[in-house]
Amino acid sequence: MTSDPFAIDPLVSDLDGETRRLRESGALVWAEFLGAPAWSVTQHAVACEVLTDRRFVKDIDRWALWRSGEVTRDWPLVGMADTGSSMFTADGAEHRRLRAKVGQALTPRRLEAMRPAVERIARCLLDELAAHDGGPVDLRSTFAQPLPMLVISQLMGVDPELRPRMHELYEAFFSVLTPQDERLAVIEELNALFTGVVRERTAEPADDLTSALITAEQGGARLSEQEVVGNLKATVAAGHETTVSLLLCTVRALLTHRDELWAVLSGTLSWEAVVEEVLRWDPPLSHLLMRFATANVEVAGTLVREGDGVVISYRAIGRDRERHGSTADEFRPGEAPKHMSFGHGPHICPGAALSRLEAGIALPALFARFPNLDLAVAPAEIRNLPVLTQNDLASLPVFLRQ
Numbered sequence: 001m002t003s004d005p006f007a008i009d010p011l012v013s014d015l016d017g018e019t020r021r022l023r024e025s026g027a028l029v030w031a032e033f034l035g036a037p038a039w040s041v042t043q044h045a046v047a048c049e050v051l052t053d054r055r056f057v058k059d060i061d062r063w064a065l066w067r068s069g070e071v072t073r074d075w076p077l078v079g080m081a082d083t084g085s086s087m088f089t090a091d092g093a094e095h096r097r098l099r100a101k102v103g104q105a106l107t108p109r110r111l112e113a114m115r116p117a118v119e120r121i122a123r124c125l126l127d128e129l130a131a132h133d134g135g136p137v138d139l140r141s142t143f144a145q146p147l148p149m150l151v152i153s154q155l156m157g158v159d160p161e162l163r164p165r166m167h168e169l170y171e172a173f174f175s176v177l178t179p180q181d182e183r184l185a186v187i188e189e190l191n192a193l194f195t196g197v198v199r200e201r202t203a204e205p206a207d208d209l210t211s212a213l214i215t216a217e218q219g220g221a222r223l224s225e226q227e228v229v230g231n232l233k234a235t236v237a238a239g240h241e242t243t244v245s246l247l248l249c250t251v252r253a254l255l256t257h258r259d260e261l262w263a264v265l266s267g268t269l270s271w272e273a274v275v276e277e278v279l280r281w282d283p284p285l286s287h288l289l290m291r292f293a294t295a296n297v298e299v300a301g302t303l304v305r306e307g308d309g310v311v312i313s314y315r316a317i318g319r320d321r322e323r324h325g326s327t328a329d330e331f332r333p334g335e336a337p338k339h340m341s342f343g344h345g346p347h348i349c350p351g352a353a354l355s356r357l358e359a360g361i362a363l364p365a366l367f368a369r370f371p372n373l374d375l376a377v378a379p380a381e382i383r384n385l386p387v388l389t390q391n392d393l394a395s396l397p398v399f400l401r402q
């Protein structure tokens with residue numbers, strides 16, 4: 001391992017430039033994530049290998065830097081790696097037990113039942129947008145941010161009135177600029193909030209996934225309250241944060257690629273193809289923290305030592321030329337999707353079908369209502385939030401031009 005790790009910019013000032021430099025540094029790059037060094041995987045084939053190798057696990061207690069106390073709860077990214085017991089942190093049989101019910105509830109067939117609710121939510125938000133005067137509107141706060149949170153709240157049985165507070169909490173949770181004592185308080189508040197939801201549903205089950213998680217018998221045993229809370233936290237966090245990015249990045253891609261916009265609006269290009277290409281080219285996730293080696297493992301010709309952390313750098317993987325060809329840096333919807341932005345192996349995103357359902361409803365509805373939608377700023381002025389792991393646009397100012 002080299003003494004000079006590749007420093008990942010926590011302020012995300014040049015995502016494309018950094019992705020290029022990271023890829024050029026190798027298939028496996030010793031990188032620094034806000035003070036914590038770990039391996040970054042930048043190639044598709046290598047990621048597939050790591051994600052199906054059982055010697056890499058999610059249990060943070062297998063991380064040498066954590067065990068030695070070099071990384072502690074003072075690390076700004078602690079909330080991404082030390083999240084309590086849930087399907088996100090378990091492996092093997094334990095992981096299957098924790099994930100089974102969520103997986104069953106989120107199959108494409110089951111999710112069809114959610115379609116009318118998602119359509120209604122999209123319609124309500126678009127009605128509110130249409131009432132706006134002619135000036136620029138931030139599509140993030142008015143549309144892309146509320147929609148996924150309303151959908152996942154409905155699915156999980158979380159009171160939609162909690163939405164404004166949850167947005168504040170998650171914004172503070174993800175921002176690297178949040179002072180650490182505040183971040184730890186936010187994590188506590190989220191815990192308390194979701195524990196409250198689980199206790200309410202335990203007392204009075206309803207027709208939602210949280211109730212199903214509480215009452216499900218997996219292999220003869222129920223999930224503990226902590227485990228249900230862990231799964232609920234993971235589902236709500238993953239179910240909204242990533243979809244906000246997917247919606248915004250797709251709108252940005254289309255408004256900066258007019259031929260493709262025209263093609264999708266005239267029906268010669270499918271929405272599905274556009275969304276899949278955004279998932280590859282401008283994915284919601286930049287870096288997923290993290291797995292730990294339980295043995296010395298050779299990966300892409302490099303020795304990963306027992307106790308090392310391994311991060312999957314999804315944005316770099318989506319631009320891998322070996323997988324996607326020499327035009328990997330261009331936005332070219334329509335070719336068969338070959339990305340792995342939902343992951344691979346046992347932890348592959350259980351919510352992939354839900355995000356595709358949401359994007360497949362929200363985006364056509366938005367452009368049907370506002371076919372002359374346009375950016376209200378130059379593309380270079382669209383900035384990322386200071387969120388190291390996620391591709392999180394700060395805002396997307398548009399003219400509706402109704």
Ligand code: STR
Nearest residue numbers: 079080081083088233234237238242285
């Ligand atoms: C946020 C905080 C929390 O309480 C629980 C989780 C576990 C699931 C994580 C989530 C986190 C952050 C966003 C993640 C999600 C799984 C998928 C999602 C990493 C740490 C993605 O961005 C793909």
